[in-house]
Amino acid sequence: MFREITLGQYYPADSVLHRLDPRVKLFATLIYIIVLFIAEKPIPFLVITAALIAVIVMSKVPFSYMVRGLRGIVMLLVIAGVFNLFMTPGIVVYKIGPFEISDIGLKNAIIMVVRMVYLIIGTSLMTLTTTPNQLTDGLERSLRPLSRLGAPVHEISMMMSIALRFIPILVEETDKIMKAQMARGADFESGGLITRAKAMVPILVPLFVSAFRRASDLAMAMEARCYHGGEGRTKMKPLTYKASDRVAYVLIMAFLVAVAVLSLI
Amino acid sequence: MKSMINAKQLTHEFFRRDEEGNVEGISVALDHVDLDVAPGAFIAILGHNGSGKSTLAKHINALLTPSEGTLLVDGMDVSDPERTLSIRESAGMVFQNPDNQIIATVVEEDVGFGPENMGIPTDEIWQRVESALKGVGMWKYREHSPNRLSGGQKQRVAIAGVMAMEPKCIILDEPTAMLDPGGRAEVLQVAHELNRKKGITIILITHYMEEVVDADYVYVMEKGHIIMDGTPREIFSRVDDLIAHRLTVPQITLLAHRLKAAGLDIPEGILTREELIKALCP
Amino acid sequence: MSIILDHVTYTYSEKTAYEIKALDDVSLSIKDGEFIGIIGHTGSGKSTLVQHLNGLLRATSGTIYYNGQDIYDKDFNLKNMRTKVGMVFQYPEHQLFETTVFEDVKYGPKNQGLSDKEATNRAYDALADVNFPDEYFDQSPFELSGGQKRRAAIAGVLAMEPEVLILDEPTAGLDPKGQRDILNLIRRMHESSGRTIILVSHSMEDVAEYVDRIIVMDEGRVFLDGAPDYVFSHTDLLEEKGLAVPQVTYLMEELRAKGIPIEGQPTTLEMAEKEILRLHKAGVF
Numbered sequence: 001m002f003r004e005i006t007l008g009q010y011y012p013a014d015s016v017l018h019r020l021d022p023r024v025k026l027f028a029t030l031i032y033i034i035v036l037f038i039a040e041k042p043i044p045f046l047v048i049t050a051a052l053i054a055v056i057v058m059s060k061v062p063f064s065y066m067v068r069g070l071r072g073i074v075m076l077l078v079i080a081g082v083f084n085l086f087m088t089p090g091i092v093v094y095k096i097g098p099f100e101i102s103d104i105g106l107k108n109a110i111i112m113v114v115r116m117v118y119l120i121i122g123t124s125l126m127t128l129t130t131t132p133n134q135l136t137d138g139l140e141r142s143l144r145p146l147s148r149l150g151a152p153v154h155e156i157s158m159m160m161s162i163a164l165r166f167i168p169i170l171v172e173e174t175d176k177i178m179k180a181q182m183a184r185g186a187d188f189e190s191g192g193l194i195t196r197a198k199a200m201v202p203i204l205v206p207l208f209v210s211a212f213r214r215a216s217d218l219a220m221a222m223e224a225r226c227y228h229g230g231e232g233r234t235k236m237k238p239l240t241y242k243a244s245d246r247v248a249y250v251l252i253m254a255f256l257v258a259v260a261v262l263s264l265i
Numbered sequence: 266m267k268s269m270i271n272a273k274q275l276t277h278e279f280f281r282r283d284e285e286g287n288v289e290g291i292s293v294a295l296d297h298v299d300l301d302v303a304p305g306a307f308i309a310i311l312g313h314n315g316s317g318k319s320t321l322a323k324h325i326n327a328l329l330t331p332s333e334g335t336l337l338v339d340g341m342d343v344s345d346p347e348r349t350l351s352i353r354e355s356a357g358m359v360f361q362n363p364d365n366q367i368i369a370t371v372v373e374e375d376v377g378f379g380p381e382n383m384g385i386p387t388d389e390i391w392q393r394v395e396s397a398l399k400g401v402g403m404w405k406y407r408e409h410s411p412n413r414l415s416g417g418q419k420q421r422v423a424i425a426g427v428m429a430m431e432p433k434c435i436i437l438d439e440p441t442a443m444l445d446p447g448g449r450a451e452v453l454q455v456a457h458e459l460n461r462k463k464g465i466t467i468i469l470i471t472h473y474m475e476e477v478v479d480a481d482y483v484y485v486m487e488k489g490h491i492i493m494d495g496t497p498r499e500i501f502s503r504v505d506d507l508i509a510h511r512l513t514v515p516q517i518t519l520l521a522h523r524l525k526a527a528g529l530d531i532p533e534g535i536l537t538r539e540e541l542i543k544a545l546c547p
Numbered sequence: 548m549s550i551i552l553d554h555v556t557y558t559y560s561e562k563t564a565y566e567i568k569a570l571d572d573v574s575l576s577i578k579d580g581e582f583i584g585i586i587g588h589t590g591s592g593k594s595t596l597v598q599h600l601n602g603l604l605r606a607t608s609g610t611i612y613y614n615g616q617d618i619y620d621k622d623f624n625l626k627n628m629r630t631k632v633g634m635v636f637q638y639p640e641h642q643l644f645e646t647t648v649f650e651d652v653k654y655g656p657k658n659q660g661l662s663d664k665e666a667t668n669r670a671y672d673a674l675a676d677v678n679f680p681d682e683y684f685d686q687s688p689f690e691l692s693g694g695q696k697r698r699a700a701i702a703g704v705l706a707m708e709p710e711v712l713i714l715d716e717p718t719a720g721l722d723p724k725g726q727r728d729i730l731n732l733i734r735r736m737h738e739s740s741g742r743t744i745i746l747v748s749h750s751m752e753d754v755a756e757y758v759d760r761i762i763v764m765d766e767g768r769v770f771l772d773g774a775p776d777y778v779f780s781h782t783d784l785l786e787e788k789g790l791a792v793p794q795v796t797y798l799m800e801e802l803r804a805k806g807i808p809i810e811g812q813p814t815t816l817e818m819a820e821k822e823i824l825r826l827h828k829a830g831v832f
Contacts, residue, residue: 133370165370168412173641179603180642183634184703185658187626202654205644209689217365224326224358225426226350226382236377236390313722314693415589442720445589445749447789472722513723516752516794516816523820529827538798545823545832546805 011128015060018129021245022138028252029126035259036115036122044262045114051255052118061128069124070117077116084109136160141239154230162218170211177206267340269434269466270325270356272300274334277320277489294320296489297334304433307460307467309477309497311512312486318470321486322438325468326358339433354383357427361439363419364411372414372422373398373407379430390429397428400463401455417448421455428459434466435459441471449476474507475515478536485512502534517541550577550600550632550711555609557595557767569595570606571767577711577745582737584754585747587764588789593747594637596764597713600745601632630659633709637716639700643688648679648699651688655707666706673706674699677732694725698732705736711743712736718753730757755779755793755814763790776812795819807831 012018017025039045056063070077088109090102130138140157147153178188181202188199277295280288295317302308312318323329324336327343339355341348357379360366369375373394380390398404401421411419420440427435437456441449453469453476460467469480477483483500485493487510493500500507504522507514514522521535521544531544557570569592577583577600587593598604599611602618602625611618613628636642645651649670656666674684677698683691688699701717714733718726734757737744748754754761754775761778763771765788771778779785779792782800791797796814799822803809807826813819826832 133374161370162368165368165411169364176636177642179598180634180636180639182603183601183629183636184642184655185626185630185707186654187658202642202644206642209644210641214362214365217360217362218368220328221358221360221366222368222378224328224353224360225379225430226353227378228350228382232384233381234384234387234390236374236381236387236394238387313724446791447588474723511724511727513727517798520795520798520816520819520823523816524823524827527820527824527827529823529832538794538801541798542801542805545802546807 009065009124009127010131011061011065013060013129015058015129016244017055017059017125019242019244020129020248021239021241022130022134023142023239024241024245024248024252025126025130026135026138026142028248029123031252031256032122033119035256036118038263039259040111041263044259047255047259047262048118052122055125056121059125059129061125065128066121066124069120073116073120077113080116081109081113084112132164133161136164137237137239154233158230166211166214169214170207173210174203174207177203267304268301268337269304269306269339270300270302270468271337272298272321272324272334273336274299275321275324275331275336276333277317277324277329278332293489295324295331298489298491300484300491302434302466302468304466305460305464306481307457307469307479308482308484309469309471309480310484310486311471311474311477313472313511315488316486317489318486319438320489322358322436322468322470325356325434325436327352328358350383354430355432356434356436357430357432359420359423359427359435359437359440361442363416363423363443366423367411367419367426370410371407372403372409372411375411375422376407376425376429379426383430393429393431394425397425398422400428400459401425415448416444417451420444420448420452424452424455424459432465434468436468436470438470439472440469441473441476449473472512474501474513474518478515485510498534498536501536504533549579549612549614551575551612552599553610553612555599555606555611557599557604558607561607568767570599572609573767573769575762575769575772577743579743580741581743582734582757582759583743583745584758584761585745585764586749586751586754586761586790587770588749591764592767593764594715595767597634597715597745597747600711600713601629601634603629603634630655630707631709632711632713633704633707635701635704635712635714635717637719639704639717640688640693640696643696643700643703646687647685648674648688648691649684651699652702652706655703659707669706669708670702673702676705676736677702678728694721694728697721697725697729701729701732709742711745713745713747715747716749717746718748718750733757751779751791752793755796756816763788775814779814780812 035048039048085101085105086099088102088105090104092100093103093106094101136157140153143153186199186202188196275295275298276293278291278293281290281292283289298321310318310321320329324331324343325338327349330344336343338352341352343352367375368378376394376397377390380393385393395404398407401424403418403421403425406414406418411422414422440452444452456467456469457479459465469476471477478497480497483495483497484491485500492510493503493506501514501518504514504519517538518535521531521541525531525533535541535544552573552575555570555573556568559567559569573596585593585596595604599606605619616623618625618628643651645654652670652673653666656669661669679695679698679702683695688696691699717733718729721729730753733744733746736742746754746758758775760773761775762769763778770788771781771784779796782792785792793814795816796812799809799813799819809822813822823832
């Protein structure tokens with residue numbers, strides 16, 4: 001069932017984090033990424049860890065969901081860790097055969113791995129607690145100042161939400177076309193790279209034709225419902241800041257300052 | 266009384282082009298069509314693919330404009346670009362493919378799309394969405410993803426999306442062509458309810474004869490012309506004409522027609538089983 | 548040429564919260580030369596069933612035998628079988644991809660490993676079988692009308708000369724004229740070649756008129772299986788499942804309820820007409 005695939009993997013629950021304005025969450029994620037790269041010493045990392053644990057608990061999302069995002073990058077983590085571990089010059093603290101581990105290498109490897117793991121967990125927290133629509137809405141509102149400079153902010157966010165609606169449909173359609181061509185004796189599994197690439201043509205052509213047909217149908221349907229760009233549009237679900245959002249902004253800033261100060265001393 | 270839709274000598278031509286974009290010839294999709302629809306009517310337009318019925322529908326929504334003749338929708342001329350948005354607000358349109366007209370990933374947000382475009386204040390959008398979704402019986406699915414709905418349900422959401430714009434008229438362009446019999450029945454029932462309870466003018470475009478039985482008035486189109494018009498009974502009385510135009514006649518009407526031809530005393534234009542039984546056993 | 552399904556079950560998303568049994572313990576036997584209609588509403592398992600018949604879906608449990616051979620046996624050539632059991636999907640024109648109709652129809656035969664000459668011959672025959680007009684052979688399939696696209700797509704499957712032809716709602720989305728043409732075409736293919744035809748349909752009137760045997764699916768199970776007059780004599784059972792019988796069958800039953808001595812179980816217009824005229828001559832009407 002290809003319909004199970006959802007972008008960004010939203011986990012529905014009723015938590016403080018779910019209720020936060022998406023703009024706050026986008027801002028928090030940005031600050032969090034900055035902070036992760038400022039921090040180098042153990043104490044700032046302790047602060048970050050504490051904050052991360054607190055937010056994870058508040059989110060009511062099972063921890064296993066956040067760890068899932070890590071599976072895909074395990075190899076990357078191992079390779080990056082090993083490189084840092086063995087390739088960094090410094091005072092040798094440990095020796096395995098011809099391989100030497102230096103003190104700086106050890107430190108770099110740990111920081112690297114911790115940063116990556118924290119980065120994945122932190123960003124997946126945002127996507128797990130925010131629906132794709134809220135995310136595009138939040139982006140549109142956050143980037144609104146850019147539209148004064150002529151950037152097509154409304155158009156980009158409209159494109160994003162339409163893409164979110166049609167990706168599952170096109171994925172399912174791909175499956176259908178593949179089956180139809182297999183019923184005509186197509187073979188997608190055997191042969192070399194070029195043979196396999198050629199075998200994709202009977203899938204890609206109908207898929208593009210269908211995507212274009214859908215696009216033109218949809219454009220007409222949008223026009224019929226009075227769509228005429230972002231101008232003069234109202235919002236069914238406007239974004240408004242609540243008290244909790246303001247508190248969150250203060251906390252995020254406090255967090256940034258705390259980590260920055262602790263990193264300097 | 267003022268008419269909801271009034272077409273006088275409505276003609277639409279388009280250029281056929283070859284691969285280099287040179288004009289090869291002119292095709293006439295609508296050929297001097299006259300049509301008048303009273304407010305609150307339920308009318309059906311029948312015809313094969315390529316008969317011009319969809320082209321006509323797109324004119325009523327100002328998605329196309331006439332090459333010749335005039336078309337007034339609620340008194341507004343569709344050729345006047347200033348009125349385009351107002352025309353689309355008074356005459357909403359539901360299309361054939363249920364998947365390709367739903368824009369949002371949540372049912373209620375899709376229904377709100379039209380009112381958002383019209384600049385309706387947020388509170389009122391919510392009221393309209395609620396009443397539109399309740400009107401088509403989809404209120405309990407408001408937070409669902411459209412991807413998980415059946416074809417008939419998706420079309421009801423599409424109808425709600427138009428209803429939320431509070432139009433006077435809804436054009437349904439082959440809304441049942443891609444649905445199974447259950448879905449077809451759902452959509453037709455909703456269309457009739459909106460017509461009866463809210464007095465909305467309905468223009469149903471279809472190629473299924475069975476669907477026009479309950480309409481007030483029927484137009485049959487072929488090659489851009491209206492070739493027949495009348496009440497369903499008048500139309501169904503002309504079985505031989507319908508067959509000559511290769512339109513399918515409902516099984517019961519056809520059976521009655523054949524029995525009459527074989528010498529039984531049965532009136533023309535039988536629409537239902539009850540009528541046929543009554544004619545057979547008076 | 549027979550297909551036998553032995554206790555076939557197919558489960559989507561097994562062992563998750565979304566687990567759905569799309570097929571539930573289905574046993575069936577399809578004999579050579581039969582013309583079968585499969586009916587049932589959306590989600591009844593009819594599309595899943597036909598996708599098992601040519602090995603596109605693999606049963607979660609149970610066995611399928613094609614001419615006596617277990618198709619899940621590791622020595623069995625599934626790819627070869629898929630060309631023997633031709634499958635025309637819903638909206639088959641969505642799979643067209645070549646620059647010309649003719650090249651598109653040759654795609655199947657070429658996948659079968661036939662030479663270009665043989666594939667060309669096959670394409671000619673298949674396009675002739677579906678009454679495809681010669682002058683459009685070199686047209687792009689994307690420029691054809693809906694009915695012609697559908698014929699071209701059906702020819703693409705026919706060109707593989709399958710022994711069994713499965714059509715999943717071949718008339719969906721066509722206008723009545725196009726629907727009639729396609730159904731008559733299918734009937735002619737059955738009569739002239741004697742190949743087994745399996746037609747998935749929503750229309751009770753169509754299956755009553757065209758097929759010899761009807762399989763009714765409901766919730767992944769075979770609900771009724773038999774000749775049209777047998778299946779459509781179960782009006783109450785079918786209505787319970789949200790299905791119906793042909794309009795004329797309803798009519799004849801209502802007449803019977805009024806005490807009129809209807810003989811047999813008329814399921815088509817012709818049968819009903821004949822019966823009423825017989826009674827007319829007998830002086831009942």
